[in-house]
């Protein structure tokens with residue numbers, strides 16, 4: 747797969763831990779979640795009916811809860827952990843020499 751890699755270090759430095767944040771990167775709306783030194787990136791809208799996932803919250807396992815119908819997704823891999831059979835698109839995040847980059851498919 748061919749990714750366009752975008753430096754998101756400035757955005758990441760402003761992220762609160764364990765908070766969902768929607769941002770625009772490379773013309774695309776994505777959601778970000780920082781947990782300690784790890785950052786997860788995922789589609790900003792729910793794969794079920796398109797609700798804004800960053801208006802949701804995290805459950806006790808750290809899974810994203812959609813604000814509309816409460817389906818849950820693992821931010822690591824997009825797994826729909828409440829079992830409705832959807833898949834949240836995720837984007838790779840890499841740390842290179844202390845800088846954060848997110849890969850968006852071209």
Ligand code: FES
Pocket residue numbers: 792793794795796797812813814815816817
């Ligand atoms: S829109 Fe997210 S669970 Fe329905």
